[in-house]
Each structure stands twice: as structure tokens, then as C-alpha cells.
Amino acid sequence: MNQDKQTRQTKKTTIYDLAELAGTSASAVSAVLNGNWKKRRISSQLADRITRLAEEQGYALNMQASLLRREKSKIIGMIVPKYDNRYFGSIVETFETMARERGLFPIITCTRRDPELEIEAARTMLSYQVEWLVATGATDPDRISDICAASGVRSLNLDLPGSRAPSVISDNFAGARELTRRVLTNCERKLGRVEPLLFVGGRGGDHNTSERVRGFRAAHAEMGLEVSENHILTCGYAPEKAEIALEALAEKEGSLTPGMFVNSTISLEGVMRWIKRSRHYDARPPVVGCFDWDPFVALLGDDIEMVRQDVPSMLNAVFDIIDQGTSKQPLIEIPPLFMGRG
Amino acid sequence: MNQDKQTRQTKKTTIYDLAELAGTSASAVSAVLNGNWKKRRISSQLADRITRLAEEQGYALNMQASLLRREKSKIIGMIVPKYDNRYFGSIVETFETMARERGLFPIITCTRRDPELEIEAARTMLSYQVEWLVATGATDPDRISDICAASGVRSLNLDLPGSRAPSVISDNFAGARELTRRVLTNCERKLGRVEPLLFVGGRGGDHNTSERVRGFRAAHAEMGLEVSENHILTCGYAPEKAEIALEALAEKEGSLTPGMFVNSTISLEGVMRWIKRSRHYDARPPVVGCFDWDPFVALLGDDIEMVRQDVPSMLNAVFDIIDQGTSKQPLIEIPPLFMGRG
DNA sequence: CTTCGTTGCTCAATCGATGAAGCAAGAATT
DNA sequence: AATTCTTGCTTCATCGATTGAGCAACGAAG
Numbered sequence A, B: 001m002n003q004d005k006q007t008r009q010t011k012k013t014t015i016y017d018l019a020e021l022a023g024t025s026a027s028a029v030s031a032v033l034n035g036n037w038k039k040r041r042i043s044s045q046l047a048d049r050i051t052r053l054a055e056e057q058g059y060a061l062n063m064q065a066s067l068l069r070r071e072k073s074k075i076i077g078m079i080v081p082k083y084d085n086r087y088f089g090s091i092v093e094t095f096e097t098m099a100r101e102r103g104l105f106p107i108i109t110c111t112r113r114d115p116e117l118e119i120e121a122a123r124t125m126l127s128y129q130v131e132w133l134v135a136t137g138a139t140d141p142d143r144i145s146d147i148c149a150a151s152g153v154r155s156l157n158l159d160l161p162g163s164r165a166p167s168v169i170s171d172n173f174a175g176a177r178e179l180t181r182r183v184l185t186n187c188e189r190k191l192g193r194v195e196p197l198l199f200v201g202g203r204g205g206d207h208n209t210s211e212r213v214r215g216f217r218a219a220h221a222e223m224g225l226e227v228s229e230n231h232i233l234t235c236g237y238a239p240e241k242a243e244i245a246l247e248a249l250a251e252k253e254g255s256l257t258p259g260m261f262v263n264s265t266i267s268l269e270g271v272m273r274w275i276k277r278s279r280h281y282d283a284r285p286p287v288v289g290c291f292d293w294d295p296f297v298a299l300l301g302d303d304i305e306m307v308r309q310d311v312p313s314m315l316n317a318v319f320d321i322i323d324q325g326t327s328k329q330p331l332i333e334i335p336p337l338f339m340g341r342g
Numbered sequence C: 001c002t003t004c005g006t007t008g009c010t011c012a013a014t015c016g017a018t019g020a021a022g023c024a025a026g027a028a029t030t
Numbered sequence D: 001a002a003t004t005c006t007t008g009c010t011t012c013a014t015c016g017a018t019t020g021a022g023c024a025a026c027g028a029a030g
Helices: A015-022 A026-033 A044-056 A063-069 A086-101 A115-127 A141-150 A172-191 A207-222 A239-253 A265-278 A311-324 B015-022 B026-033 B044-056 B063-069 B086-101 B115-127 B141-150 B172-191 B207-222 B239-253 B265-278 B311-324
Strands: A075-080 A105-110 A132-136 A154-158 A167-170 A198-200 A259-262 A287-291 A304-308 A331-334 B075-080 B105-110 B132-136 B154-158 B167-170 B198-200 B259-262 B287-291 B304-308 B331-334
Touching: A015 A026, A015 A044, A026 A044, A063 B063, A075 A086, A075 A115, A086 A105, A086 A132, A086 A311, A086 B105, A105 A115, A105 B086, A105 B105, A115 A132, A115 A141, A132 A141, A141 A154, A154 A311, A167 A172, A167 A207, A167 A311, A172 A207, A172 A259, A172 A287, A172 A304, A198 A207, A198 A239, A239 A265, A259 A265, A265 A287, A311 A331, B015 B026, B015 B044, B026 B044, B075 B086, B075 B115, B086 B105, B086 B132, B086 B311, B105 B115, B115 B132, B115 B141, B132 B141, B141 B154, B154 B311, B167 B172, B167 B207, B167 B311, B172 B207, B172 B259, B172 B287, B172 B304, B198 B207, B198 B239, B239 B265, B259 B265, B265 B287, B311 B331
Parallel strands: A075 A105, A075 A132, A132 A154, A154 A167, A167 A331, A198 A259, A259 A287, A287 A304, B075 B105, B075 B132, B132 B154, B154 B167, B167 B331, B198 B259, B259 B287, B287 B304
Antiparallel strands: none
């Protein structure tokens, strides 16, 4: 039984193996290794001996067995749509760090904006006994909340709100309104006059996009500008979709607006590609605002205004709810940050 | 026991609860729910009844209990340094997809280039009974391989090689040599003459950086150009480090080379920031090559040549090893892709 | 009318860790 | 000397799912 040990083992060392080697019981080994040997009145000599043996044998706790026995799993799950932009990347990184600070084990899974995969991922996380599930930018947050509720697991929405669980999102309306104001101001400074902007990207149905469109309209209204329905291109998030939408509009209308509001860096990727390819803006580069931040976009020219969603504050709000166990408000809106130009 | 059910439950439904409700045994429930009820000769009527009940009650398998009993966990772990660039983002996304295709459950954790955290994360993954651990861009891959080997868990290195486990990396030497050639050619085209480049970013000690420096030197040598030791700035990966290094060199030498080789998009962030701030290249923009790809960098100007590491091929190689169980070669080098300009 | 085969289940051990309860031996108190 | 306390352990049930072994009931074959 312990000769595998000698010959570079096949099976893993358990507390029973250590107990045999130490000439003691598994329960003593367990008590020593999880640190409450004082409480259980194990002598420090035995504790030392066990600790040394565990180290020698390269013992690793079997979490499955431990979790099965314990009441709390300390596992916290997160579902994320993509890893292809700074926003989600920093959400994930911050989430992991803050979870670990609290002694929680974060499990993150990427669902590539696939509604089926989201549901399957949520179910899998429940099987792993997560104590909380954070659904980030989910296509159907309420479905996920329901699945969690049915298992008695608490859930939270991040980035996109739902109605059946507390939600932490950016203040999309105020952010978009301010961004639009700034782009319009830049427009005036560059061109000597203000003209209504184009809105590009996002899904028409989602909360964030509709709030941003509302902010976009509000800023135009303040300045007495009319926004044409044809100039709201909520064509989806993928870069190609933005390219196609712009191409179609240019074909239909002949000329394009001098400025635009782009709904994410991902859409901006398509917009910039199209601008470059179509040569529509060769004479005078467009005045652009982007609802999201990317370090290279910041270097792309001096006419791109960006709002940066305040990831640390959003995750502080998320973990406040988790730490407290509940939330007073069902919806928490975090003001985004303005990055200025230059 | 099943009245919690009625009153929105507190505890989770188990196969024992379902067995009681169905008037059968837990073992029948288990057989039905994990799909081998035919093998165990359960009647399809009972199977249907159990399946319906499970759905009604929102039953979710307790993975901890299931894994404890089973021999294979089907969990596969990955350690990643950062989520702040496209390269690691796409590694993670591809890894998750390919793992799921194989019925494996991927657990990914980000260690922020912190050696302590890497080790701790590896140990935690072992506790969760991972069958494989992929260490991506690890600072000390061999340490991780040893820890895994001590528990009989197989490991793999990705992006940065180690000596105690199979490694899949980019062909850094050939990639860097070709990138350098191209930048030198661009230099000639733009300026009418070739001049040695500056190498910026990366850690001097790491395999990738030293291979890239070797490729960089080889391309210079081919063209009869001498590379000054002072022009190899392996200052680390963080953007600020690149800024500081450039600032220091500019101060020391007065003028800078007309072209440069930047070792990652993260370093490029700092390089571009410094170029903009210092106004050193205002008269004539530098001719730049970057070992890594980013969509916005592609739009940044027409003088930035990029190599894109071939993430799908790299992960195919990784999963080939996992599927086969072993690797013939200890080191697999995947040629990176050239993205051309425009 | 016995024997065998088949169907459709149930029983009970097991995975590894945990912790309440218990117990033996010695020290301290009455 | 008898009792109580303390120390330092061990025993055993438990968490939920899995699975080999077993068993009852029934039909078919001999």
C-alpha cells in the first residue's frame, strides 16, 4: 500500500495512508491538516510528525471528499460572454482576486454569448455546489436566476440586469448622454458646427443598448438636434456586423454623418476597419465616441472619446452584496469614468 | 423532508429524496439519471417517472459526491498569467471550447505573473482532482510539473517551455527572425536605408524572450548589421517598464533608432505612449514590429508589422498530447502567423 | 413439477474527510 | 482512597452517488 510511494505513486495519498505511516488515526490526521488540532487536543509532537509526513508524501487534500462532508463549498461561479476585450478581461481578473481575498474559490466559464451554453454552464456550476453565481452579460439572466433559485443558490447579474436577482451595471444612460455631449462638442470644435451622430453597435433588445440609445437621444435633444431612426444601427456586437451596417447605410444615403457613437470596442473594431477600407472619411476623419475603453484605441487618434466602465467599483458592489448576503436595492448603477482625450 | 420542496427549499434534492418520492431505491434513481438504466435493467416506465420527478424537483447532481466515487474527475486545469491581451484571451477561450468538446470540465485561474500564486493555484487545482494541468506562461514551469508529478497528475507547459513536462510554444526564433527581416525591409523602403533596430520588452531570463533576441540578432547578422548591447531592452512586460527604458535610453544616447522590435502588445502599449508623449518621433514615425497581435494595433498606422501566435494550432497540439496521454517530443514549436500590413 | 433464464429491481460497501461522542490513562482534588 | 478533571487520542456515522452482488417473481423448458 505504501510501496507505490517508493516507486513514484499511482494512487494519491489519503489521510488514511498518513495515519498508517504515523501510527495514528485518520481523524487525528484530518484535525492536524486542517488546522484545528488545538481544539481537538492533539499533542504538538503528533501534529509535527503528521505535518512532516504529509509534506514528505506530497499529500494533497481531496476537495471532493472534503466538500461533500462540509456544509459550505466556498466556491463561487461566474459566467462571462467573451475574453476578447479589456472590459470582460478586467472583470474576470478583479473577480478572481476579490474572491480569493475572501477565501472563496472562483470558477469562471466563458459562454461565447451562446444562450444554450449559458444555461448548461449554470447547471454545471450548480453541480459543483457553487454558493453564488454571477451572471455577467447574460442573454437571459432571469432564466439563470430561476435555475439557481430552484437549487437554493443565490445569484447576481453583472453588466446586464435581470429582474429576479440583484444587478450591478454601469449607469448607461448618464454615461451615454455625457459621451454624446462630448462627441458633439468635439464635432463643433473640429468642424465648426454640430451635426447629429450615428449610433453603431449593440443589440436593440438589450437593456444596456437601449439605455445608451436613450442617453444618446437625450444629449441630442438638449442641443436641439434631431436623431433619425435610420441612424441608430443596433446591429449586434460582432465587428463584421458593424461593417455591414455601415456599408448598407453608406450605400443608401450616399454620405455619412461626420461623427459617431460606437457601442463597444468590439464594434469599434469593425467601424475602424470599414472606415479604413471604404475611404469614406479620407478627407476628414470622423469624430468618434466609444462606450468602452481600450489602451490602443486611446492611441488611435486624438478624436476618439471613450467611457471606461468602472470595473473595480462594480465588483466592489458585487462583493458587498455577497458579503452581506443580500442587497437592499435590486439595481445598482455605477457611473462610468471619462478618459478624456490625450 | 419533502415539504421544504413545497415551501421553496432550503436543502438540495438528492437521489434519496427522489427515490422516496418515486417509491424506489436511490440506486435505481442513480442508474436512471446517469443514463445507464438499460444496462441495469430498469424498466422504461420507472425511468420515465424518475426523470420527470427529477425535472419537477429541479434536481442537480452533486458533483462532489459523484467525483468522490468515480475514478476519473474529467476536470482539466489551466493557469494563465493575465487576461489583458488578445493572446491569452484567445488561449483561454479556445481551451474551454476544446475541453468541453471532449467532455472535460475546464477550470482556469489567473495568477497575475505572481510565482507564489502560481504554486498555490497549482496545489488548489490538485485538490480539485484535475486530471491534467496546463501551465500557461508560468514563471517556474518545472516547479509546477514537480508538484503535479508528486500527485500523479500529468502536466503540460504552454507558451513558455519547461524541462519536466511536454511544452507547446511558438517558434520564437523563426518568428522573431522573420519579423525582424520584415521590419528591416520596411525600414529600407521608408527611409531609403537599413539601420539596426531596438529590441523592447520581455524578461531577459525567459525562454521566449531569449529566443526572440536570438532571432532578432540572426536577422541583423544576415544583413551585415551590428546590434548594440544597449539596444536590447528586455525590461519586463509591463507598459510602464517599456516607457522608463525608452526614456532612459533616449536620455543616454540623445537620438533613437528609426525602427524597433517590440516583444508584446503589452510592451507596445508603453512604447506607443512614450512615443506620443516624448515627441521623439514626431518628424518621422518609427518603423515598428510587434511580436503579438491586436486588432487595434493593426489600425494604428501602416508601419506596424505583427506576428500572430497561432493559438488554434497550439491548442490542437496541447489536446493531441492530452488525447494520446503522452507526447513523443518534449518540445513542440508552432510557427506563428504573419499578418502583413493593411 | 422441478430447473433454468430473464426481468426488474434492492442492498450494502465504497470513495476521503470531518467531527461529535466516547474512552483510557494520568493528574488533581476532596 | 475515591472522585473528578484534563489530556490525548480513537471510533464511527455521515455527506451523496456509484456499482457489484444478490434476490424475488415470473415465464419457459425439460
